[in-house]
Amino acid sequence: MSRSTHNSHYQLLLAVLKTARKRVGVSQVELAERLGNTQTFVSKCERGERRIDAVELVEFAEALGVPPQELLNEYLDQRSRNQFASSKKTRGRS
Numbered sequence: 001m002s003r004s005t006h007n008s009h010y011q012l013l014l015a016v017l018k019t020a021r022k023r024v025g026v027s028q029v030e031l032a033e034r035l036g037n038t039q040t041f042v043s044k045c046e047r048g049e050r051r052i053d054a055v056e057l058v059e060f061a062e063a064l065g066v067p068p069q070e071l072l073n074e075y076l077d078q079r080s081r082n083q084f085a086s087s088k089k090t091r092g093r094s
Helices: 008-023 028-035 039-047 054-064 068-093
Strands: none
Touching (some): 028 039
16 A cells, blocks of 8 residues: 555545535635635645545545545545546556
């Protein structure tokens, strides 16, 4: 298991989080205020410069008014589609 913030699965999770923030119409500044943190903190998390843990993911979701399970399900759905597409490409090369 990779702990890198540059891991493709982690980058996908960040993309889901950022998309959710934009979907609900919340700026980084507003999200930071809701979290009791700074805009720089939110930006670093979204860009992968700072790794967020499960507790923080739940806090982000709650601050956005999105059920944490919804974020996780969106991530898992996209991850599954990406893995299926990758395995399909690999089989096509054989």
